[in-house]
Amino acid sequence: MNDPAPSQDAFESALAARTAPLHTGSKSTRVLGVLALVLLVSLLAFALVITPPEVSQRDSFRLLYLHVPSAIVSLYVAFAITLVGSIIYLRKQSVFWDLLAGAAAEVGVLFLGITLVTGMLWGKPTWGVYWQWDPRLTSTAVSFVLYAGYLAVRKLDMDPVVRSRRAAVLGIVSFLNLIIVRYSVQWWRGLHQGQTFDVADTQMDGVMLFTALLGVITMHVVFAWLVIHRFRVAWLEHQADEAGLDVALRERRAEGANV
Amino acid sequence: MLRDARLVASKDLRVEATSRVLTTQVLPFAxxxxxxxxxxxxxxxxxxxxAGEGxxxxxxxxxxxxxxxxxAVLFSTLLAIGRSFAIESVDGNLDALRMAGLDPAGVFLGKMSAVLAELLVLELVVGLGCFALYGPPLAHPVLLVTTVLSATLGIAAAGTLYAALAAGLRxxxxxxxxxxxxxxxxxxxxxTLATEAALFGPDGDGWPWALLLGAFAVLYTGAGILAFGTLVEES
Known part of the structure; x- marks a missing residue:
């Protein structure tokens, strides 16, 4: 005998009963969103118009106002959140930390992708080629694949609890590996050649320094906004799964009562 | 833990001895x-x-x-660790190992040791093949052996850990x-860098890399011992 599919009404009421908001926005995140937008627009204005071109790299330098902050946010903030979330999940089995770890990694991979693309675009006029076996570029590429693998595990079609646990282990080990990759690649290239491009050598005046700082702040705010929303979507998905289970349980019980 | 490890390792090696999948399929592949x-x-x-005159x-x-x-070793490793967990996924073997009361850390060490032994045999053959086909010199045999041992330990540890992560999945x-x-x-x-130093010299260039390989091996063996239980445990 086939189970009747739970009706849409029963599902929606079960979902509504589980959790208060059924949307991802809230007053504070709307403020955060507007702030992110304002910061982005002003970053564009400063990076593209107001700052002068850099002495030796000219206009291509402007890419770095986006490139460097994306790298900082993904490598130092996003994957650290994934690490912490994974550790806490394994200790407490709290869905909150599992979903947060996943949301941070997803946005982190996006930012790392931005880092790679802007890095290559910047490399073409600066080095004459899109790809240089520069230590940072190379280790960033490996890190990108590393966390793409983490996201692939999170997407697996399997028991959610087992999947979360395996993802958490992976989230921890990946961070360990991130460090190994970074240092070994730096060590490798360091033997053959010095840093291709030394940040300390560039001449940055007041406006440029301000723009660089603005870039870092902007990307953090954008990151926070994206992660909060990604987290809330994941949370709602989780609630929807559970609500589906609630409905199925209730229908089974009703079946039992009717016999 | 060590007794369990020995049991699991000898079981895996006996399975290999009778099935000969690695010797008849993976080795020719390599x-x-x-x-x-x-x-x-x-x-x-x-x-x-x-450079210069020379x-x-x-x-x-x-x-x-x-x-x-x-x-060639890395590609073969993928097959070897796949095989290592393929023999466990039939008939819920991994569950059976757990139910038998074996220490998960011991199971990890056992499977890792079996993979390590298999890879070392494979590397011996592939290494001889490399010397025969590509004809490089061998300047520092001690460095070469150290490199191969520490690198393979790391490969076996990380490989077993990650294969466990994907165990039982379609x-x-x-x-x-x-x-x-x-x-x-x-x-x-x-x-690669340590082996280059071992073949062409000077060996001073290779030892720091061999050390790094050793550190990697220790790190991943530790990670596997700690995490294996969490990975194979079902909900």
Missing amino acids: LLVLILFGFGISPDQQVISG TERVAILEKVAPGLFWL VRDTLVPLLVLPVLAPVLLAA
Whole structure:
């Protein structure tokens, strides 16, 4: 005998009963969103118009106002959140930390992708080629694949609890590996050649320094906004799964009562 | 823990002794890869090696033999660790091991040791194949043996850990390479550089890399011992 599919009404009421908001926005995140937008627009204005071109790299330098902050946010903030979330999940089995770890990694991979693309675009006029076996570029590429693998595990079609646990282990080990990759690649290239491009050598005046700082702040705010929303979507998905289970349980019980 | 490890390792090696999947399938595959590298990189192509007075022309294949050796080992590793968990996924074997009261850390160490032993045999054959086909010199045998042992320990540890992560999944065969290869990228790097130093000298260039390989092996063996229980535990 086939189970009747739970009706849409029963599902929606079960979902509504589980959790208060059924949307991802809230007053504070709307403020955060507007702030992110304002910061982005002003970053564009400063990076593209107001700052002068850099002495030796000219206009291509402007890419770095986006490139460097994306790298900082993904490598130092996003994957650290994934690490912490994974550790806490394994200790407490709290869905909150599992979903947060996943949301941070997803946005982190996006930012790392931005880092790679802007890095290559910047490399073409600066080095004459899109790809240089520069230590940072190379280790960033490996890190990108590393966390793409983490996201692939999170997407697996399997028991959610087992999947979360395996993802958490992976989230921890990946961070360990991130460090190994970074240092070994730096060590490798360091033997053959010095840093291709030394940040300390560039001449940055007041406006440029301000723009660089603005870039870092902007990307953090954008990151926070994206992660909060990604987290809330994941949370709602989780609630929807559970609500589906609630409905199925209730229908089974009703079946039992009717016999 | 160590007793359990020995039990699991000997079980895996006995399974291999009767099935001979690695010797009849993976080993020929590895040798084939060596030959294919020769097709991909023409054996006639040469590079100028050395600086100043001592320059000489060497075949590219000879020069890049260390990297090719480790690439062939990495590809074979994917098959070996896949096999290591394929024999556990039939009939819920992994559950059975757990129900038998074996320490998960012991199971990890056992499976890792079996993979380690299999890889070492494979490397011996592939290594001889490399010397035969690409003809590099051997300047520092002690460094070479140290490099091979520490690198293989790291590969076996990380490989077993990640294969456990994908154990029992339908997408295992496509997922494991994506997960394992970025992790083993630093091993490939360090092992290639250490092997280069061992073959062409000076060995002083190689020891720091061998040390890094040792550190990697210890780190991943530790991670596997700690995490294996969590990975194979079902909900």
